[in-house]
Amino acid sequence: MPETTYLFVINNAPYGDERPFNALRLAMNLSKREDVQVRVFLTADGVCCARKGQKTPEGYYNIERMVKALAGKGRVAT
Numbered sequence: 001m002p003e004t005t006y007l008f009v010i011n012n013a014p015y016g017d018e019r020p021f022n023a024l025r026l027a028m029n030l031s032k033r034e035d036v037q038v039r040v041f042l043t044a045d046g047v048c049c050a051r052k053g054q055k056t057p058e059g060y061y062n063i064e065r066m067v068k069a070l071a072g073k074g075r076v077a078t
Contacts, residue, residue, distance in 0.1 A: 005037040006030055010046035014063035015056075020049050024066040031073060040067070040076045050076065 008027050012019045031038040054064045
């Protein structure tokens with residue numbers, strides 16, 4: 001079976017809505033599959049998702065850690 005490639009383009013700030021969280025959560029889960037290639041591109045306010053030392057607002061997941069986990073696999077570009 002051919003490999004499937006997914007590209008996630010995140011252009012929202014890391015906190016304030018759940019779009020970056022949901023995109024990264026899906027990307028992380030898809031990246032666990034052997035037949036799937038995942039890429040994440042951060043643009044506009046989405047670049048802030050990769051900012052080091054973020055203060056995570058109460059009730060939110062740490063987006064920086066999620067980006068770092070994917071970047072460790074070479075799957076994130078800004």
